[in-house]
Amino acid sequence: MIKPFSRSKRALHPWPKPPGGPHYSVCHFCDTLHESEPVPEGTAARCKRCGALLYQNRPASLVRATAFSMTSLILMGVVHYFPFLIMDADGGFRATLNLTSAARALFEEGSPILAVGLALFTIIAPISMAAGLIYVCGPLMFGRVAPGAFFVAKWLNKTEPWNMVEVFLLGVLVSLLKLAKVAEVHFGAGFWAFGLLMFCMAAAIASIDRDELWDRLEVAKS
């Protein structure tokens, strides 16, 4: 159900807290101890000392995280089959760039470590983030915990900084401009799909707060 967005009447929809309490929240930045109180949907609790973000209450968090992750995975499939860049050089040469071709080329040209890094940052990290979010949030919508969900949720945190979809996109742009003087280069459908993927990934990650995800996991398990 889509609720109309109104700033004046923000519903206080707290996520379920595990039994017991009081619940605390510690600022990861300055170590200030706060008693965690539910905040209205769409707002955030901030540290009283340093102003850093403590936790947020995102509207429709589980549904949004799952939906955006699914879209990301579908787009990943689309990206795989369409080129990012198409280059037409003199003499009828035509070269296309796919998601995997950069990593493959580096591997073949004698830089296997770089190739693995590139594949990790641009293919494996985004896919595992999206798949992990679906695996954890999907069953949670129905109050269930998938087997091994705690382990997956733990790894979601660790994978996040290594997801470099947006950096790769800027890299494609710079390469296009770099090659523009030697050959005719234009964007393929893969580029636009990857751009969409960037927004969907960001939306999926931003849809659910870490504290909420873990509180829900704990509640569903008990």
Add this chain to the structure above:
Amino acid sequence: MRHPLPRAVHHGLAGCHTCGKVSPVVERVCPRCGSHLHLRKAHSISRTVALMLAAAALYIPANILPVMTVTELGDVDATTITQGMIRFWRTGAYPIALVIFTASIMIPLLKIVALSWLCLAASGKLHPSPSMLGRVYWFTELLGRWSMIDIFVVGILVALVQLGNYMTITPGPGALVFAGVVVLTMFAAMSFDPRLLWDRLEMLGLDPPSPPKSSDT
């Protein structure tokens, strides 16, 4: 400040790094997610300094060694990151030159400087100023990844430009070294514990009385 705000460390409580649950540190392991509990990241400063020094040492070869070699009609031309940027500048592509300058030269350098500053402040060699420190730490955590852009460009160019005898591009040794710099600075930023700065502030009695600008709570 009327009442000093309570800090978790004084109550023997630790917030889990993975799941955020607050538990007594004597439990050693987070009861919710099973991660190791600690008041402060272990050997935070020495780890950060070690990783940062390694990154600083690699930064020199990363800028001297060529990141890619262009073979055009038999002419072999190896370019470093700086040369690549200068070429963009000369051909009038100022925005890209600036992007490469910021991502590949400025960010790693600034990150190394910022991390050393944070380490000095946290170990008490410098007087920290709280408003700056927050921004510096935010910068090191968020911007480091953008330095990877040059490595991605090398990968893309190598993949696209394989035109037989006419023109080929191969990755140079500088690319791997540069990727090493980026990954090391990322790990260095991750191993730094910003709470140490506030420990230092508290010890000096400099607890910032400034409330946050916009509190939504």
